[in-house]
Amino acid sequence: MSTSAIILAVLAIAIAAYALARRKAAGIAAAETGKLHSMPSYHGAYGLFWAALPALLALCAWLILSPILATQDMRSLYPDDLGPQLSAFPGVADDMTRAIAEGIRRMPDAVRATVHQMPIAELSPLLAGLGVPVASAAQDWMIPAALQRIAFDDWSRLAMTIVVIGLALAGAAFALSRIRLRLTARNRVEAVIRSFLVLASTIAVLTTAGIVFSMLFEAMEFFHMVPITDFLFGTVWDPRFAAAGTNASGQFGLVPLLAGTLYIAFVAMLVAVPIGLFAAVYMAEYANNRVRSVVKPLLEVLAGIPTIVYGFFALITVGPFLRDISADINGLLTGTYGSFIQAQSILTAGLVMGIMLIPFVSSLSDDIITAVPRSLRDGSLGLGATRSETVKRVILPAALPGIVSALLLTMSRAIGETMIVVLAAGIAANITINPFEAMTTVTVKIVSQLTGDLDFTSPQSLVAFALGLTLFAITLILNVVALYIVRKYREQYD
Structure with missing residues (x-):
């Protein structure tokens, strides 16, 4: 599944958890003597947060770590000597290999099955025809590395889909199992919302501090070269x-x-x-x-x-x-x-x-x-x-x-x-x-x-x-x- 489809699935599960948790809380209030600690809407929000937050946090972590691990796995197939044009800049080799992988993904399955047998000189015109130009410095060893990248990405996408949707379902089930008469759902929901507000404020402060310090450090380098009095x-x-x-x-x-x-x-x-x-x-x-x-x-x-x-x-x-x-x-x-x-x-x-x-x-x-x-x-x-x-x-x-x-x-x-x-x-x-x-x-x-x-x-x-x-x-x-x-x-x- 694509990332957007996974997010939509998680949101659908979260909305369902909200409705089920709210209905269960209302049913408990009607069936048992006593008064709910929190309104049914807070119980619904409790279910929604448990279904959505762990899954979305796992999705964000996966999207951050997966490209890093994919690049490391791809580099395991690089030769020890990348050549004089690429040894000094291994990131250029990564970019070219990723471009080749992107072009291979666009190929029909019948053509993709024969890619591993092609030299780069034969593959480059095919990729150019698909709108993926390949640099002249590309080497034959980039093809198996690109295929390795495709395999890793496919496995990672499947695993991410299973893990994220599984976490959403597990979170929804856990929240529903916790619904009871005296559950302090309101306090917990408000604590989550308060955490979001603190996080937003922290991001704003850290962003401002990052901008200031980035300018300050570079400005200090300038003042080492030019006296500050001459500047001011x-x-x-x-x-x-x-x-x-x-x-x-x-x-x-x-x-x-x-x-x-x-x-x-x-x-x-x-x-x-x-x-x-x-x-x-x-x-x-x-x-x-x-x-x-x-x-x-x-x-x-x-x-x-x-x-x-x-x-x-x-x-x-x-x-x-x-x-x-x-x-x-x-x-x-x-x-x-x-x-x-x-x-x-x-x-x-x-x-x-x-x-x-x-x-x-x-x-x-x-x-x-x-x-x-x-x-x-x-x-x-x-x-x-x-x-x-x-x-x-x-x-x-x-x-x-x-x-x-x-x-x-x-x-x-x-x-x-x-x-x-x-x-x-x-x-x-x-x-x-x-x-x-x-x-x-x-x-x-x-x-x-x-x-x-x-x-x-x-x-x-x-x-x-x-x-x-x-x-x-x-x-x-x-x-x-x-x-x-x-x-x-x-x-x-x-």
Whole structure:
């Protein structure tokens, strides 16, 4: 059976165990005097967990270990000398052998029976005809190794099917045998659910820690080659890519990249904050339910547009528009035709990124404003204040901590943006205060440093991890400040 068929069979057994355990618990409650410790639904969940969890855990373990054991079994047929092309890279031999095995599986049974008699030169055209190309370095000894892999996989699949479905049936039978009046099914089911929640939290924490440490170790390698002061306070970015094995040096100043990141994010926030905040105030305080039900989803549609689409919009529409209109203004003022706004500029990237951020600001601010207690509104209106005065003097001050935290979270989103900056602001690492010129950001340079042929022993590649660690530190600080403000807000207004 395929893996998906095994999972469906286990789920079917688990559902049947749920129904049988629930029915048995209800029958016991009706036949015996006394009250069930747990509701019949908890007894059903108890049966479902016993039928599904051991079987699915065994399936996961089998799927992890089986390829490892299959590779070891396949390698037992490798010759001692793989040849000059494969001895240094035995993993390449494994890949070619697995490809041959995959092609043999697709063959008709009559042809497969004669494969062991074929040399690789005769087998390769047959496999290519089945859509499985074979590398020219393939050897004749790979054919029996591939047949050994097929035999192992077939045996493993059969054994896995028997073991997993057997565990599901055994678990269901065990759970049904344990159903009784005083079975603490609820406690046991809740313990399993609690374990799932702890596991999910642990995975999230370990994933974050893994990302941080992976960047940290590589960044430490970079700082062994380039002084950290040169990186943090350098004003020139010139990595000077060189071929592997050369000692070409470069300048890895963070200042132009950090300046571009903050400048473009600042322009984006200048666009997004007023529009998004005013839209939130209108929807929360002035719009009727019909208008709100239309306007709010339309605004949130912007959040679902891929950032690459915003980049295209900036590249082919906003950038040329700003360049052409600046040329017309320059012609009217000076009589000479020439644009003072570049098509790829800080202004272009900031405008388009600001449009992208509008739904983040409006949606978060709208939720925060509507969460302000109704009693504050009623008290202000009852004292004779107008609706606009209530919004200005009561609602916005009450919601201000939450709005500030929302804006900080939106700022983190702006700092981490890549595709819009690549297409709208370019890749030039400049230091300028002119918003009509091009700059670039940290995220863009991370992409450029990790593109192409990489040598992870050179500072030109390792600098990407130092940039990533810097960006992580910035966004972490913003998120921590935002969470702190949210907590203070909840303590004050809940």
